[in-house]
Amino acid sequence: MEHLENLQLELGMKESSLSSQGSSLNDQSQLVFHHPWSRNVIKALHQVFRLPEFRANQLEAIDAALQGRDVFVLMPTGGGKSLCYQLPAIIQQQDRQCVTVVVSPLLSLMLDQVSQLVQSRGIPAAFWNGEVPRQQKNWIKNELLSAQPTMRLLYTTPESLHHSSDLKSILQSLHIRRLLARFVVDEAHCVSKWGHDFRPEYASLGQLKDQFYAVPWMALTATAPPRVQEDIVNVLNMQNCLVLKQSFRRVNLKFQVVEKESFKDGYREDLVQFVLQHRHQCGIVYCVTTKDCETLFKELSTRHVSCDRYHGKMTSRQRFNVQQKWQKDQLKVVVATIAFGMGIDKPNVRFVIHDSLPGNVEGYYQEIGRAGRDGQPSVCRLYYSYKDTRVHRILIAGQNSVSLRQEGTRHLNDMVRYCERMQCRQHFLMGYFGETDFDPSQCDRQCDRCSLSPTPYHRHLHQQSQIQGLVDFLNAYPRNKFTLNQLLEIFQGSRSKAYVEKGYDRATGFGSLSYLSKSHKERLLVHLILLGVLKEEAHKNRSRYANAYVSLGPKAFQLGSLAWPLQVNILTYTHSNDANAAINPTTGPTPHDITLPTTASHSRQQPLPPTAPNSTPPRKRLVLNKQCYAALCNKRDELNRQYGQSTYFSDALLKKLAKKLPTSHAEFFKVCNTMSDDDLRNFGVHFLEICKQHHA
Numbered sequence: 263m264e265h266l267e268n269l270q271l272e273l274g275m276k277e278s279s280l281s282s283q284g285s286s287l288n289d290q291s292q293l294v295f296h297h298p299w300s301r302n303v304i305k306a307l308h309q310v311f312r313l314p315e316f317r318a319n320q321l322e323a324i325d326a327a328l329q330g331r332d333v334f335v336l337m338p339t340g341g342g343k344s345l346c347y348q349l350p351a352i353i354q355q356q357d358r359q360c361v362t363v364v365v366s367p368l369l370s371l372m373l374d375q376v377s378q379l380v381q382s383r384g385i386p387a388a389f390w391n392g393e394v395p396r397q398q399k400n401w402i403k404n405e406l407l408s409a410q411p412t413m414r415l416l417y418t419t420p421e422s423l424h425h426s427s428d429l430k431s432i433l434q435s436l437h438i439r440r441l442l443a444r445f446v447v448d449e450a451h452c453v454s455k456w457g458h459d460f461r462p463e464y465a466s467l468g469q470l471k472d473q474f475y476a477v478p479w480m481a482l483t484a485t486a487p488p489r490v491q492e493d494i495v496n497v498l499n500m501q502n503c504l505v506l507k508q509s510f511r512r513v514n515l516k517f518q519v520v521e522k523e524s525f526k527d528g529y530r531e532d533l534v535q536f537v538l539q540h541r542h543q544c545g546i547v548y549c550v551t552t553k554d555c556e557t558l559f560k561e562l563s564t565r566h567v568s569c570d571r572y573h574g575k576m577t578s579r580q581r582f583n584v585q586q587k588w589q590k591d592q593l594k595v596v597v598a599t600i601a602f603g604m605g606i607d608k609p610n611v612r613f614v615i616h617d618s619l620p621g622n623v624e625g626y627y628q629e630i631g632r633a634g635r636d637g638q639p640s641v642c643r644l645y646y647s648y649k650d651t652r653v654h655r656i657l658i659a660g661q662n663s664v665s666l667r668q669e670g671t672r673h674l675n676d677m678v679r680y681c682e683r684m685q686c687r688q689h690f691l692m693g694y695f696g697e698t699d700f701d702p703s704q705c706d707r708q709c710d711r712c713s714l715s716p717t718p719y720h721r722h723l724h725q726q727s728q729i730q731g732l733v734d735f736l737n738a739y740p741r742n743k744f745t746l747n748q749l750l751e752i753f754q755g756s757r758s759k760a761y762v763e764k765g766y767d768r769a770t771g772f773g774s775l776s777y778l779s780k781s782h783k784e785r786l787l788v789h790l791i792l793l794g795v796l797k798e799e800a801h802k803n804r805s806r807y808a809n810a811y812v813s814l815g816p817k818a819f820q821l822g823s824l825a826w827p828l829q830v831n832i833l834t835y836t837h838s839n840d841a842n843a844a845i846n847p848t849t850g851p852t853p854h855d856i857t858l859p860t861t862a863s864h865s866r867q868q869p870l871p872p873t874a875p876n877s878t879p880p881r882k883r884l885v886l887n888k889q890c891y892a893a894l895c896n897k898r899d900e901l902n903r904q905y906g907q908s909t910y911f912s913d914a915l916l917k918k919l920a921k922k923l924p925t926s927h928a929e930f931f932k933v934c935n936t937m938s939d940d941d942l943r944n945f946g947v948h949f950l951e952i953c954k955q956h957h958a
């Protein structure tokens with residue numbers, strides 16, 4: 263409490279007393295003292311948020327907010343959106359301390375944000391939602407109805423804003439007394455029905471604009487393509503809005519899509535091997551179903567990976583504990599459904615794996631955005647099979663309105679497009695988010711398609727007449743339902759009894775693709791689905807079991823409008839169950855990225871064979887480097903835990919040590935030449951010992 267009072271005293275200081283502090287503020291602050299509040303803003307940045315300087319667009323958003331303008335902030339995940347509204351919330355405006363109302367979609371998100379504000383920053387904040395006990399609500403009510411409320415931020419849900427008469431009367435009272443600073447809509451993409459996470463209650467937030475006349479708004483999101491951006495501004499009825507956009511590009515992420523079908527023995531072993539090879543690093547593995555989470559969690563646990571799972575069938579206490587442990591690095595890997603991660607701010611997530619196809623690009627980009635928030639290289643790997651669309655199609659079919667079903671299908675097809683893509687994946691992602699001027703030559707081998715050793719493929723051309731045959735076949739049976747697999751069999755020319763009885767073997771198009779391999783046929787049909795010649799939708803069959811069926815799409819009767827011949831690319835796989843070679847194809851293997859043989863025995867640390875350095879075969883040397891790096895990371899984590907702080911031994915430095923494997927103090931100091939003597943004395947000895955043990 264004393265902390266809070268001090269803070270308020272400090273921030274309530276008069277301009278004259280603050281001006282004397284000018285000389286101690288850094289260069290950035292000298293440039294921005296354009297407004298009466300500028301000194302307080304810089305002071306809050308340094309003293310309350312303990313940050314040295316602003317990131318791109320933060321100051322612009324804060325200034326616009328304090329000017330009373332509506333602001334729309336589009337910043338990549340981890341870009342620092344919270345500061346844009348948390349900082350102005352503690353700045354006095356016209357000699358008054360006002361209250362900022364933040365609308366947030368998740369209760370856990372509110373809890374995190376509020377406890378961080380109160381505990382780490384000493385900023386008075388609270389949340390109000392359906393789960394808050396009456397007693398606490400009464401306390402909030404008394405506080406906000408008092409003559410001079412001390413609370414700076416109130417987090418709430420759109421439901422409470424609409425339905426809680428108590429909350430409404432509190433806000434009205436604040437408004438009348440001119441104590442309402444602004445409304446903030448976090449995760450603003452939920453407002454738009456074109457977005458991937460539309461929430462109808464969000465859409466009616468715009469009505470508040472009339473009720474709370476002249477109160478400014480701020481909307482923030484990390485994932486909104488142009489159509490969604492426009493929609494947010496319209497739906498929220500934002501006036502003369504300052505739009506602050508930033509590139510969506512994340513330069514430290516590697517984008518990989520691994521085809522599940524490329525593994526003879528199933529892709530799961532490859533996924534497990536990937537995690538084993540990175541098991542000393544923090545990561546997330548996203549699964550679509552709870553069952554998959556459980557299975558994979560068991561598999562990884564039995565292979566000694568420090569992991570846990572997180573999904574909707576666990577209690578909120580269990581989920582909270584898993585998240586806490588992971589955030590404190592007491593647990594390396596979380597196997598989770600997409601319920602995990604929103605609002606999580608963990609800097610050192612080195613990999614995000616998707617065990618299955620996500621349902622849309624926006625959600626996917628948000629999920630992988632949890633990797634590498636510290637700017638260090640991190641891998642985003644997606645295991646893809648077109649078959650994984652089925653579960654999404656069934657979910658889409660459950661939507662009530664036609665437009666939601668259409669949107670869901672469009673989103674899913676975009677995700678498939680991303681996975682099927684032969685060219686730069688980043689180009690696709692940037693274009694998707696409206697950065698159409700991104701040149702693939704700028705990709706800098708961030709994606710597997712632009713890496714030095716992209717997966718080779720064969721180009722196949724298909725003429726219109728051939729595709730016409732497939733259209734004619736489906737046109738002849740408008741009432742019949744065909745799964746993708748059945749069509750593959752029919753176009754192969756399968757004479758199974760069911761097909762012959764229905765006369766399919768006499769229809770146009772039957773067997774017309776028999777000369778193509780099964781995977782080629784499948785690719786062609788997927789291609790036609792993406793073009794709109796075919797469409798795939800889920801329906802319930804007679805036994806009320808939902809399945810996905812293929813029928814003619816809108817483009818089936820406009821084949822002439824497509825570009826002919828159609829090009830279909832078929833990948834030629836070079837790996838069986840070892841896709842990890844692609845982790846860092848640009849820089850060659852580093853200890854961090856080295857590919858190990860996929861047998862389980864290599865995944866554990868082995869006793870090291872005593873051989874002379876020069877005689878060590880390169881492959882074996884790489885294994886030693888890799889093992890050494892893992893041991894160094896372990897030691898660093900152990901020291902961090904012991905001393906409750908970060909040692910200065912970064913991942914990059916440990917990699918360098920594992921590569922050089924110094925055996926003497928002199929060699930060690932050469933590698934760590936930027937370290938302070940103290941750090942070397944205190945911690946270096948532990949690391950040198952490990953390097954010596956691994957020196958072959």
Ligand SMILES: Nc1ncnc2c1ncn2[C@@H]1O[C@H](COP(=O)(O)OP(=O)(O)OP(=O)(O)O)[C@@H](O)[C@H]1O
Nearest residue numbers: 313315316317339340341342343344345484605607
């Ligand atoms: N100016 C800054 N300088 C350094 N770090 C900053 C700055 N602003 C914010 N950060 C840090 O960046 C991290 C991410 O910030 P924040 O949680 O606000 O991101 P976000 O944009 O809301 O991300 P997400 O979309 O994932 O929720 C936090 O640890 C925060 O302290």
